[in-house]
Amino acid sequence: MDFQYSQKVQDLQQRLNAFMEAHIYPNEQVFFDEIAANRAAGNAWIPTRVVESLKEKAREAGLWNLFLPESGHGAGLTNLEYAPLCEIMGRVVWAPEVFNCSAPDTGNMEVLARYGTPEQQTQWLQPLLRGEIRSCFAMTEPAVASSDATNIESSIRPDGDSYVINGRKWWSSGANDPRCKVFIFMGKSDPDNADRHKQQSMIIVPRDTPGVTILRALPVFGYDDAPHGHGEVLFENVRVPAANMLLGEGRGFEIAQGRLGPGRIHHCMRLIGLAERALEKMCQRAVKRVAFGKRVAEQTVTLERIAESRILIDQARFLVLNAAQMMDTVGNKAAAKEIAMIKVAAPNMACQVIDWAIQVHGGGGVSDDFGLAYAYAQARTLRLADGPDEVHRNQIGKMELKKYLPARPH
Incomplete structure (x- = not known):
């Protein structure tokens, strides 16, 4: 390693x-x-x-x-x-x-x-790579527990050489951004399929298609994250060409797993940087402030929190690097447990380190003067985004138990 x-x-x-x-x-x-x-x-x-x-x-x-x-x-x-x-x-x-x-x-x-397809890449990927436009991912729904993606109720119905889309989405990242020109939408194209993981599809929806309505921006702990943010979006009889289907009908769950693997690890990498910055601010504040006759940095509880932060950050970093190496060498599917582990470890680590940094800053920590409150809002959100802690812990637990359960007969 x-x-x-x-x-x-x-x-x-x-x-x-x-x-x-x-x-x-x-x-x-x-x-x-x-x-x-x-x-x-x-x-x-x-x-x-x-x-x-x-x-x-x-x-x-x-x-x-x-x-x-x-x-x-x-x-x-x-x-x-x-x-x-x-x-x-x-x-x-x-x-x-x-x-x-x-x-x-x-x-x-x-x-x-x-x-x-080459046509989809020319129309949408190339402008995104050039930074000319931004995009939105529309998967989560307010009416169902979307941590189980098979619960999704939005429909993608074939109609001639088009698909007609209906549904309500929320926490649609980037929907409010005026630069957003395209949605990747997940919905059910075959709700009666016996295989629950082949009921869903993903399809490209241009932002300006009739029937797409941004209902509201969703604040996170009071922050609207403008100018990007998250939105609640209504799709009413939205008609798009059949050529906008990604990979093929019934392959939405397959795409989601391919998308979320790298997405999860990117979030975890960024969280390590956010936690490092919080630890720096904690230390800088602790050596400058004096309470009860000595610097805050000399208080035993502060020293303990600084030490524990260093340990937690480095632990999370090594877990992330291990998952990254496995993704590169054996693939995302084989690295599923490692990806799930970092998705639990990194946001929880960041929340704890940022919380301790807030505490060292006193009242200033919960203001916007030091950026810690906003950082905490971002980190706490990621205990839910791309699957909540509970889902990943269940997955990890099942993988561990599998080693001890009797093999099923063929």
């Missing part, structure tokens, strides 16, 4: 860190101030000038589309090579977009790259 980073990765780490120091960290407050100004003017859902300008710099610096392992579309990096780069970007919540490496576009581009 060799996690030594190659010279190529070390060079990219150095360049990415330099970019963050020069352009991202100095503009953290600029980003939020610009959104606040847009909100005060009556519309927070306007792409920020600072991110759009930094995208050009990232592209010029050759730090663009680093996430796609397939050479020809992205940088040709493996999951293991991408992991430390994703961690660096994750240190600032909005930074991944600057490098065209943010969700849900990364997952949607992976779907189009793996499963899209």
